[in-house]
Amino acid sequence: MNYSIALVPGDGIGPDVVAQAVDVLDAVADKYGHVFNYVELEAGGCAIDATGEPLPAETLEAAKQCDAVLLGAVGGPKWETLPGHLRPERALLGLRAGLGVYANLRPAALLPQLREACPIKDEVLRASNPKGEASFDLLIVRELTGGLYFGERGRSPDGSSAFDTETYSRSEIERVLRVGYRSAAVRRKKLCVVDKANVLESSRLWREVAAEVAKDYPDIETTYMYVDNCAMQLVRAPGQFDVIVTSNLFGDILSDEASVLTGSIGMLASASLGDSPEEEPKAGSSGGAKASGKRVTMGLYEPIHGSAPDIAGQDIANPLATILSAAMLLRYSFGLETEARAIESAVTATLDAGYRTRDIASRNGSAGAVNAAAGSTGAVGTANAAR
Amino acid sequence: MNYSIALVPGDGIGPDVVAQAVDVLDAVADKYGHVFNYVELEAGGCAIDATGEPLPAETLEAAKQCDAVLLGAVGGPKWETLPGHLRPERALLGLRAGLGVYANLRPAALLPQLREACPIKDEVLRASNPKGEASFDLLIVRELTGGLYFGERGRSPDGSSAFDTETYSRSEIERVLRVGYRSAAVRRKKLCVVDKANVLESSRLWREVAAEVAKDYPDIETTYMYVDNCAMQLVRAPGQFDVIVTSNLFGDILSDEASVLTGSIGMLASASLGDSPEEEPKAGSSGGAKASGKRVTMGLYEPIHGSAPDIAGQDIANPLATILSAAMLLRYSFGLETEARAIESAVTATLDAGYRTRDIASRNGSAGAVNAAAGSTGAVGTANAAR
Ligand SMILES: [Mg+2]
Ligand SMILES: [Mg+2]
Missing domain, CATH: 3.40.718.10 (Isopropylmalate Dehydrogenase)
Structure with a gap:
């Protein structure tokens, strides 16, 4: 071709x-x-x-x-x-x-040949790796054109305060989730939606849309995790993740955190x-x-x-x-x-x-x-x- | 007393x-x-x-x-x-x-006695520790009552989108920064403001206020770091930090990430x-x-x-x-x-x-x-x- x-x-x-x-x-x-x-x-x-x-x-x-x-x-x-x-x-x-x-899409995989460059101890990696290997292989799918980085922002008229707006529409969430599911389909068939649904309304919409979209991918396991917990889990048990789908802001933070875990930017x-x-x-x-x-x-x-x-x-x-x-x-x-x-x-x-x-x-x-x-x-x- | x-x-x-x-x-x-x-x-x-x-x-x-x-x-x-x-x-x-x-205030210190519980390799810890020790001792000061977790939120009238608002006033930023500076004064006299000032208007206000407040603490070194970079630096070089001051949302994520670095919640x-x-x-x-x-x-x-x-x-x-x-x-x-x-x-x-x-x-x-x-x-x- x-x-x-x-x-x-x-x-x-x-x-x-x-x-x-x-x-x-x-x-x-x-x-x-x-x-x-x-x-x-x-x-x-x-x-x-x-x-x-x-x-x-x-x-x-x-x-x-x-x-x-x-x-x-x-x-x-x-x-x-x-x-x-x-x-x-x-x-x-x-x-x-x-x-x-x-x-x-930001893959973060620790190749066995570069294990020494990884800042995480081998035994920590092994504990969460399904095969018990000192490695991990995850993919973060970050929404790239919406959310807090593209919402309305500004100052109050007197300059005493500033604001930024996180906004997501159903269609924006759906299309990036579908990219995540298609990616998971050619990987290990696990998808984790990362959000802060215990606080944020936009995150609750992410979960609603994910629950709908998940029905189209019955062979892929869908899980949900709060972003603060995910920031912990990436360090303590990176081997648990396959595909993570998340918002622009959370994806920015988590994909950079994940990249440093590989030790080889x-x-x-x-x-x-x-x-x-x-x-x-x-x-x-x-x-x-x-x-x-x-x-x-x-x-x-x-x-x-x-x-x-x-x-x-x-x-x-x-x-x-x-x-x-x-x-x-x-x-x-x-x-x-x-x-x-x-x-x-x-x-x-x-x-x-x-x-x-x-x-x-x-x-x-x-x-x-x-x-x-x-x-x-x-x-x-x-x-x-x-x- | x-x-x-x-x-x-x-x-x-x-x-x-x-x-x-x-x-x-x-x-x-x-x-x-x-x-x-x-x-x-x-x-x-x-x-x-x-x-x-x-x-x-x-x-x-x-x-x-x-x-x-x-x-x-x-x-x-x-x-x-x-x-x-x-x-x-x-x-x-x-x-x-x-x-x-x-x-x-969330201290995250790795005590030498609990070093084995830390997921990070000793040599990585030593590289960023000022004394070359395999430990770190940092304090995250998280703003607790403002920002995205307390801003206006809701759905569009047709339910097709959802929003959350990050809002900070100068006084909210100033008072939490002062807590950070007072904490740094009885520690190692370093304070790092963590934000996303290359994108967010609220973060730019944080930096403006920090530049003002810093003048009152001339013996404390003030630095600035983007949140995505900080998520990396906590893993690859935690010893560089003394006090981190940041917003409610960023503090939630970073303090949980830092806590798992100690290995001992x-x-x-x-x-x-x-x-x-x-x-x-x-x-x-x-x-x-x-x-x-x-x-x-x-x-x-x-x-x-x-x-x-x-x-x-x-x-x-x-x-x-x-x-x-x-x-x-x-x-x-x-x-x-x-x-x-x-x-x-x-x-x-x-x-x-x-x-x-x-x-x-x-x-x-x-x-x-x-x-x-x-x-x-x-x-x-x-x-x-x-x-
Ligand atoms: Mg980044
Ligand atoms: Mg938390």
Whole structure:
């Protein structure tokens, strides 16, 4: 099948890691008989330098024409003194809004090879892991375009008080829950809704909608947890979780907490998804099946790490978070589960072979070598063959 | 000096642990020449059974006449089916509101004796500890009566959406910050304001007020951190924190996260404070200096653990969280810093001597013995003499 992928390398190490992910995608294309057409676009600081705007209209327009977007990182000290609307980070907000993505997927898995980097004791991890292993593998699905971060806000007329509003509609809650259920269906079939329903009205609406949506996924176990308890449980028993679905604010806090539990932020991928063609299109939503008839889900994929301009261009940045983001792209936008797992297995094989960038250890400091190991047709093929 | 202390034992293990804290307070009174007059009051499930109400008016009235309140725990399965306004937990909300307390102090310290219970690896703890020790000692000051938990909330007329409002006034922010600064002054003189000022208007007001209030405490270092980052930093480098001051919602999440880092919820005390007589009284605030002329700060002190009815009355509940709450009572309500430290040292000495209730280890299963060691005049005296 032919797919078009927008590449938005961005700033700092962004171009380094995106280039390496493209090598891996090319290896996948070769092995599995796909054609990936890349459209390279500018956004972030480099776009400010070139056009005066963090997200030029042409970038957004071209990205929307593609099947999915792979982004490196944006920003850096060079642009930090610019006014808010001209910051590189605005490009991210603009891309999310423009692409109609509303569900942010943040996997946090502790790979056995990187167990030493995890701040949690092995015996604590083992106690909650269903297989008794010192690892965990959870996915936080964070609502991305609603809630307290996008509600009405302001000051009282005399300036003596300030307010922000958490608002959620049934449709906003339903669509992100469905992303969570679809994710759980290809994982361990457990979904935990995290809220503060003992206090918040919006949380009570989340529970009402979840109770309805859950009926459509009878083979997935739905549970509920308060956010303060979840902040505890992530530390004391992370192995209990499969998929967590939660609001924008709670997801922001919990996904960052979960990421540090892995000890390896340089390894962590993310996806931001819009509507899926498998679902009935809903009023007011965008995305869905393309005119071409292909069943793709628009998504924006990026590593959670920043642009790290101090190490840009030196072949030392860890490419694995971006390579794993490319795997998510194949899984969630194109439905290519086998190909996604081939990349993930290749990453595992690369770590098993001892390759490390310096952020996760020190045996082979070359990101290129790590990438070569993960991305070579052989590695992807071998890893896949072993499955 | 004469002080009156309201005792609200409550339900389950509440009476067990409050009785043991009273033994320790009596030992302190003997040694330091104070008189503590106790007024025992009913609240929670036992009050429902006796009067039909979780917080009888006489309980609140009598508590307000005292200098401070020590509470055990309320609630239990027996009362869980009652309607919301008749639940034992309403007694807590009613006491907080009635006593005018607005700052919830949650210490989270990892005692070296309980290091094994901590889920975090020793080397991670050492890396952020100023002395290189595998421990941490932080205090979260949570705003308790404002923010998202008390703002306007509701549904849209058609029921399709729900909202909650985070609102903070300058005076609400200022008074809780001042509690934080006063706490930091008798600790390591570091205060971190945690918010989401890159997004929320209420958080920006917090920062404005903090910048003003900080000027009154020039010897205390003030820093700012976003809540999502703080959720990470608590796990990866808890030793960097002294006092954290934050909103009701963020404090709820972060204090629970911090508590699990200690690995010993049975050890954790809390205080809820109102205005201090050291501060100018502010419009609309309650509390402050009593008519007697004594300089006391009204406070509600309680362990963070629950009522654990399954182990009530068996002399196995860990009394140390309540004993440490009594130490906080002496420090924050009566300004008896030496006496508070004597109790804390006695608790340390008790653990050093190997006494444990079964929730934190297993060498001596008797809460009475733990208490006897902590509370005997000798232990308090010895611990104090050693300082
Ligand atoms: Mg974040
Ligand atoms: Mg809580």
